[in-house]
Each structure stands twice: as C-alpha cells, then as structure tokens.
Amino acid sequence: MTDSLTNNIKHLFKALAAQGVTDYVISPGSRTTPIALLLAEYATYTESINVYVDVDERSAAFFALGIAKATVHPVVLIATSGTAIANWMPAVVEAQISNVPLILLSTDRPAELQHIGTQQTIDQTKLFGTQVKRFVAITLQDAHPDVTAYIDYEVQEIVRLAAATPAGPVHLNLPLRKPLMPVLGEPWPDVAAQTNVAAIEQIDLTALTAMITDKKVVILAGPLQKTVNVKLLQELAATKRFPIIADVLANVRGVAGVVNGIELLLQTEVIDDTLVPDIVIRLGSTPVSARVMTWVQDHTVAQIVVGKATVGKDYKRQISRQLHVDENVFLQALLASDVRANQEYLAEFSALGQQVTKLMSSADHLNEITTVYAMRKAVSNSAIFVANSMPIRDMDNFFVPDHAVTVMANRGANGIDGTESTALGVATQFDQTYLITGDLTFFHDMNGLMMAKQYQLNLTVVVVNNDGGSIFSFLPQANAKDYFEEMFGTPLGLNVEKVANLYDATYHHPHTVQALEALIMQPMPGLNIIEITSDRAQNVLDHRQIQNELQALYND
Numbered sequence: 088m089t090d091s092l093t094n095n096i097k098h099l100f101k102a103l104a105a106q107g108v109t110d111y112v113i114s115p116g117s118r119t120t121p122i123a124l125l126l127a128e129y130a131t132y133t134e135s136i137n138v139y140v141d142v143d144e145r146s147a148a149f150f151a152l153g154i155a156k157a158t159v160h161p162v163v164l165i166a167t168s169g170t171a172i173a174n175w176m177p178a179v180v181e182a183q184i185s186n187v188p189l190i191l192l193s194t195d196r197p198a199e200l201q202h203i204g205t206q207q208t209i210d211q212t213k214l215f216g217t218q219v220k221r222f223v224a225i226t227l228q229d230a231h232p233d234v235t236a237y238i239d240y241e242v243q244e245i246v247r248l249a250a251a252t253p254a255g256p257v258h259l260n261l262p263l264r265k266p267l268m269p270v271l272g273e274p275w276p277d278v279a280a281q282t283n284v285a286a287i288e289q290i291d292l293t294a295l296t297a298m299i300t301d302k303k304v305v306i307l308a309g310p311l312q313k314t315v316n317v318k319l320l321q322e323l324a325a326t327k328r329f330p331i332i333a334d335v336l337a338n339v340r341g342v343a344g345v346v347n348g349i350e351l352l353l354q355t356e357v358i359d360d361t362l363v364p365d366i367v368i369r370l371g372s373t374p375v376s377a378r379v380m381t382w383v384q385d386h387t388v389a390q391i392v393v394g395k396a397t398v399g400k401d402y403k404r405q406i407s408r409q410l411h412v413d414e415n416v417f418l419q420a421l422l423a424s425d426v427r428a429n430q431e432y433l434a435e436f437s438a439l440g441q442q443v444t445k446l447m448s449s450a451d452h453l454n455e456i457t458t459v460y461a462m463r464k465a466v467s468n469s470a471i472f473v474a475n476s477m478p479i480r481d482m483d484n485f486f487v488p489d490h491a492v493t494v495m496a497n498r499g500a501n502g503i504d505g506t507e508s509t510a511l512g513v514a515t516q517f518d519q520t521y522l523i524t525g526d527l528t529f530f531h532d533m534n535g536l537m538m539a540k541q542y543q544l545n546l547t548v549v550v551v552n553n554d555g556g557s558i559f560s561f562l563p564q565a566n567a568k569d570y571f572e573e574m575f576g577t578p579l580g581l582n583v584e585k586v587a588n589l590y591d592a593t594y595h596h597p598h599t600v601q602a603l604e605a606l607i608m609q610p611m612p613g614l615n616i617i618e619i620t621s622d623r624a625q626n627v628l629d630h631r632q633i634q635n636e637l638q639a640l641y642n643d
C-alpha cells in the first residue's frame with residue numbers, strides 16, 4: 088500500500104508536471120532516496136520527462152541553468168543535504184540576475200536532527216537568501232489530506248512564480264525522516280492543473296511616436312531573453328529604418344541597419360558628435376559594451392527603457408522614460424505606428440558597423456580576433472555559448488553570423504565558472520552547440536565535460552589557449568610587471584589535449600583561419616575540442632592593430 092511519503096512525492100512530481108515542468112537534473116545522495124527512486128519510476132512511464140544525473144552539484148546547477156536558458160522554462164534541481172546544495176550557489180546567483188527560472192529541491196534532515204551534531208546536516212533554511220524569489224519547506228511524510236492538497240497547490244504556485252517576469256530561482260526544502268524507501272510500482276495520482284491567464288497587454292505609443300519622429304533615434308538592444316521575438320526587431324530595422332546597436336546577445340545581427348562593434352567604434356573615437364542620438368530606446372539587459380552606456384550618459388541622451396525585466400536596471404541612471412510592457416507588445420505597436428526614422432542618420436550610422444566587418448574580412452592570420460570571427464561559420468540553427476572574459480568582448484565586437492544561430496552567455500554575474508556545464512545544458516536543446524572559451528575558464532569547469540559523454544551531447548569547444556587570463560593584460564595592473572604574472576596572468580601550463588583524452592573528446596589543433604573555419608562549418612557529432620594557441624602579449628598587439636586600422640580608415 089502506498090504510504091504518505093510515496094503519495095506526497097508523487098503529488099509533488101505531478102504538480103510540477105501540471106505546470107509543464109519536464110526537465111530534472113539530479114545529483115546522487117542518500118537523503119534524496121525517495122525522490123530519486125520515484126523520479127526514475129515516473130520517467131520510465133512518462134516520455135516527456137527528461138532526467139539528467141550529474142555527480143558534481145556545481146556543474147549540475149549550471150547544466151540546469153543551460154537547459155532553462157535554452158527552453159525558457161523552469162528546470163528542477165535535486166540534491167542531498169549539506170555542502171551538496173551549497174554548490175548550487177554560483178548558478179543560483181547567475182539565474183537570479185539573468186532571470187532564469189530554476190526550481191531548487193533540496194532534501195534535508197528532519198527538524199529533530201537539526202543543530203545537534205547530526206552528520207551532513209547544515210542549516211538549509213533560506214540558504215540562498217535574497218537570491219531566490221521564495222523559500223518554502225514542505226513536509227512529505229505527513230498523512231493529513233491537507234498536506235497533499237497543499238503540495239498540489241503550492242508546488243504549482245512555485246512554478247508559476249519562478250517563471251513570472253522577472254523570472255528567477257525558487258527554493259523548496261524537503262526534510263525527510265528515515266525510513267526513506269518509497270513504495271515502487273503502485274499507481275500514480277492525477278493532479279489537476281491550475282490555469283494562469285495573463286492579461287492581454289496594450290500600449291498607447293501616440294506620445295512616444297510624436298516625440299521620436301524625425302529625431303536621431305537609436306535602438307540599443309542589449310542581451311535579450313529568448314521570449315523576445317527578434318524578427319520584430321529586424322522588421323523594425325528593415326521597415327522603419329531605425330539603426331539598431333545590437334549586443335551580440337540580442338541575436339539580431341546579420342540584418343541591414345544593425346550595427347555591431349560599438350565598443351570598438353567608441354574606443355577608437357570614430358563616431359563623431361553629429362552621430363550622437365537624440366533618443367535611445369533600450370531593450371534587454373545590461374549590454375556587454377560598457378562604453379556604449381557611458382557614451383549615452385556623457386552626452387545626456389534621453390533614454391527610453393522597455394521591458395518588464397529591464398526597467399529599473401540602468402546603472403548609469405540615465406533613464407528618461409520607462410515602459411513597463413512586454414518587449415513584443417512594444418515592438419508590434421511601434422511597427423504598426425506611423426513613426427518615421429531620420430533616414431540620413433540610418434545611412435551614416437550603419438556605415439560604421441560595416442567598417443568593422445570589412446576590416447575583419449581582410450584579416451587572415453589565426454589569432455583570438457579571427458577565431459571569434461570564424462564563429463560566423465557556425466552551422467545553421469546551432470547555438471553558440473560564449474564564455475566571459477575576452478571571448479564575450481571579442482564576439483560583441485566582431486561576430487556577425489552567416490546563418491541564423493542563437494548566441495548565449497552567462498552575463499548576469501559574469502562568472503568564469505560553470506561554463507562547460509551551462510553550454511552542455513544548452514546542448515540538450517540543439518543539434519549542434521559551440522562553446523568559445525579562454526583556457527582558465529575551460530579548466531575551471533572541466534569536470535562539467537563529463538555530461539557530454541553521459542548524454543551523447545554534441546558540443547564543439549573552442550579553447551583559446553593563451554596560458555592564463557589575457558583580459559588583465561588590457562588593464563592598468565599589466566604595468567605592475569614584478570607581480571603581474573603571479574597575481575593576474577596566472578598561467579597554469581595545463582595540457583588541453585590531455586583533458587580532451589580524459590573526457591573522450593576528439594581533439595583538433597588548427598593553425599590557420601581556413602583550417603578553423605573548415606571545422607566550424609560542419610556539424611560535429613559528440614564532444615570536440617578545438618585548441619587555438621595564442622599569446623597574451625601578442626593578443627594585446629593584435630587588438631591595437633585593429634584599432635589602428637579602423638582609425639586609419641577614418642583619417643584617409
């Protein structure tokens with residue numbers, strides 16, 4: 088006969104399913120026993136349920152983050168009590184800032200074993216503090232029908248809350264008393280779905296369109312959630328002809344009127360004051376380019392910020408007007424309006440972005456810049472996950488895709504941790520995924536690579552190996568020559584090929600742009616690691632050279 092533990096856990100899973108949750112990432116442990124066994128049973132008879140087992144909780148959390156980023160749907164994490172769940176923290180922080188829905192199910196010792204020296208027992212109450220949208224403790228071994236009804240209700244509410252804009256993580260702590268074995272092979276209950284109906288939003292843009300017509304208006308598209316329909320944004324560039332300064336994570340590049348390389352253009356001072364906009368319309372979260380935000384601030388440009396998760400997120404405090412509306416509703420209203428852009432302005436502005444691309448197409452030496460440029464050859468409909476440090480900055484300047492691809496990164500807290508794991512989480516949702524990363528970032532989460540083999544995921548990792556952190560060579564501490572290498576450069580001297588062998592990856596080491604592009608442009612099954620040998624000092628010179636070339640184009 089089914090006991091209360093088994094029955095309540097089944098209700099927990101069925102309540103999650105009632106809200107459309109399908110993906111679970113679980114790490115092994117004893118306290119999770121009834122949850123793990125019933126999840127395995129549930130997945131056996133339910134095709135839509137995907138269970139991933141990852142023995143490293145830090146990687147598991149980033150893997151779940153990757154799935155949730157790619158699906159824009161809550162993903163469940165499950166782990167045992169103690170330090171296991173504390174390992175989730177970095178991914179939880181990233182999810183909180185970048186608005187990714189995660190459902191954290193931590194198992195715990197019961198109340199009578201807390202604070203009295205019990206093994207593997209830590210205080211899990213509100214462990215993630217302000218990083219989660221809600222903390223709830225649920226007792227699963229109480230036979231009272233109210234408890235089961237509460238699980239049906241509250242678990243569905245928790246899923247709704249995680250996904251509600253701005254999305255983010257929620258934490259359910261599950262204290263469990265021994266015996267922990269559930270009853271297997273019994274029928275499962277049905278749980279009725281709670282229906283959530285969102286109001287249909289509208290926005291009146293009469294005042295705004297009058298304000299912006301014929302003005303020098305720029306749309307600044309920062310990193311955008313996958314829920315934003317970038318086709319609307321591209322249509323806006325094509326039909327209304329507003330220039331769009333597009334962050335690499337806006338996924339809107341490759342269309343006329345869309346400008347890339349804003350950081351480089353501002354750094355080289357090739358944008359003169361006649362091109363300063365009257366008004367900036369900003370969508371998406373904080374752009375990769377820090378200079379573009381300073382530029383808007385320095386010229387006291389009026390800034391209109393659109394999007395429920397974006398409003399209130401202007402660290403330059405330059406916002407003139409905030410539109411608390413879904414980005415798609417705004418874009419549709421702007422497309423339907425009779426607003427006109429200043430046509431000369433578009434022509435002058437988009438010529439700038441083309442200059443950066445023109446420079447790239449003549450570069451033929453394999454280095455860090457031409458490596459990110461080669462990523463444009465990524466196969467159609469693939470995903471490119473970009474590591475922090477120099478890869479995201481170089482991609483932001485130089486990447487314009489040849490085909491439709493989805494570019495993602497962990498740009499909430501900008502950590503160099505969990506990178507392979509997030510990329511592999513993304514890889515569960517794409518036929519082909521790429522990761523472009525520096526070597527320190529690569530070694531930081533190399534354990535995450537084991538999931539590629541476990542689940543036959545197709546990931547091509549491009550490791551730019553300059554033996555250390557090259558970003559610091561661009562910063563003032565590079566002048567502290569006596570201490571720089573030890574404290575910032577931090578060369579590890581590790582062997583990428585041996586890592587490839589450890590994780591059964593196919594290793595490649597191209598030495599020319601053509602050889603790299605030939606690898607990138609074809610789908611590659613399984614785990615592939617492409618090492619690009621670089622040099623930190625040379626990388627600084629390469630960046631200076633391209634800045635000089637860009638300036639020379641304008642001085643001619």
Ligand SMILES: Cc1ncc(C[n+]2csc(CCOP(=O)(O)OP(=O)(O)O)c2C)c(N)n1
Pocket residue numbers: 475476477478501502503504524525526527528529553555556557558559
């Ligand atoms: C978890 C975490 N630790 C430390 C940092 C600080 N940090 C930023 S970039 C960087 C170096 C990264 O080196 P690498 O991955 O080799 O990339 P490169 O700088 O060479 O492009 C470090 C340590 C961080 N952002 N996140």
